[in-house]
Amino acid sequence: MPYVTIDGQPLHYIDQGSGPTVLLAGSYLWDQAMWAPQIAALSQQYRVIALDLWGHGQSGPLPVGTTSLDDIARQALVLLDHLDIERVTLVGLSVGGMWGVRLALSAAHRLNGLVLMDTYLGVEPEPTRQYYFSLLKQIEEAGVITPALLDIIVPIFFRPGIDPQSPLYQNFRAALAALPTDRLRESIVPMGRITFGREDLMGRLGELDGASTLVMCGDQDVPRPPEEAREMAELIGCPCVLVPEAGHISNLENSGFVTATLLQFLTART
Template sequence: MSVDLHYTDSGPADAPPLVLAGSLGATLDMWEPQAQALSAVLRVIRIDLRGHGGSPVPEGPYSMADLGGDVVRLLDRLGIERAHFAGLSIGGMVGQWLALHAPERLDRLALLATSPYMGPARNWRDRAELVRREGADAVADSVVERWFTPDFAKGHAAEVTALRDRIAATAPEGYAGCCGAIENWDVREELDRISVPTLVVSGADDPATPPSGHGALIAERVPGARLTVLDEAAHLLSWEQSARVNTLLTAHFTAGDRASAGMRVRRSVLGDAHVDRAEARKTPFTEPFQDLITRYAWGEIWTRPGLDRRTRSCMVLTALVAHGHWAELAMHVRAALRNGLTRDEIGEVFLQAAVYCGVPAANKAFAVAQEVFAEHD
């Protein structure tokens, strides 16, 4: 019987929903490095699997159908017909189950550091017995050792310790019950039935699910799947290589509709009033250009998580001053304010531009900004 999962919900309510499911022994906090970046363009729903975090802990063992059924139940509770899904480790197994048994509920799928088969079964039975007997603390050290490369663990000791403590705090029956789901998991011969667009991401240094035989096997057998192997990444690659993972996930989950993603970002940065005016002025002659800008500038570039919007605003202001695009500058001074830059910070950008773009250009920029500030006042 399915249970009501604990979850968090962030990002635009009208954006495509994305469900994030994590590793055995992890809570939804595992996705902290992704939450803000992905929420810029997606409605991000992070979940605790049953037996983990704030979710119920029914008596185990569980099956993958139980874990997948919990996700379907959550989508029903939230009134979501279809969603993107990204899962890491056991979360990725849940994603495979959904793609095989509830494909009508998925749009696009990302499978991170996961496998279609994690035998031998005896290992999972032994681990479940140990955790039921001694608690998850008994396995926490060995688990977190596989999560990170030695260099990362050494340089991020506090983060690794905090994640290790979350593993140790997992309810013994919840952890052991999920071990039961992995014990009986084998869909190697079913992968060719997955039909949703699928991204597979593996860590080159992952001892738990190394690319060969795990990620590579999924990518080989799932029609059209794409495999990316990240260097200097172990099992919890979403944490260790968060910037690269954020870029991969954003590109994958917005690939189906760049125009809609671009329009959401455009409205967020420029404001509804400006975009509504621009849309009202659109003609058959200008429509192709407006579509190009929405898809490319806003949907391809502004959606990328590699730079935050404050930084992008600073760069845009400088470029516009350098080329003397004064009408565009006024629009992007307003956008910079919306993106969180203060008036003093905008002034600093223009002082920098005075050195590298010329004093007359900066003088004009200050005048344009002053007019925008007066409008605001």
């Protein structure tokens, strides 16, 4: 498995296919495997890089001194430099979009295109921020994601009508339940606080290139609802596509639609 040491810790990534490069940046609490349908399809024509966020998947713990999404963006650029990749199309879902925009604003010359999925570049609304921080505190104190917390956290990621007995739902629940205490306390909880305590970037979205940007959102995304996606797309001056029958992890709940939309976008960019 490929790793690169960044800020003293091993970052794990997938590198598959050849052609113009696509960087897939996923959601908090998910590893690069969340992109499996897209990796399989896109790697037929493109070089696909998908990384594991710190403390997720096979990546090491959150490096000392990593305190913001700007740090995550800088570390992703180190990965691209390590791989001698000059330009990518970045597809960022949830926190992947949050740090992906920071990469785009700090290194616009490195991007061929930008897809923002189920994400929001404003601050977390205060009631939601306080609620998420309270959940993180409970996880930190317990050292485990308890069944009661799983009942709260897991449904957030899916459309309201999903079958809770489906493999997608149950596998995610099992993965969260299995997270070890040290990983939760050293990486998952701090990464959550970085994510939900982020600064407001809405005032800078006009700096992005609307012609090479796309906003996508599950039409039933609860934590990042479609109105947020439409607001961002208007500020960027780019299209906004709603993914039918999908919640927050729209690329898995309607993988066919998302993959087809990404391929259409990529074809126009390369």
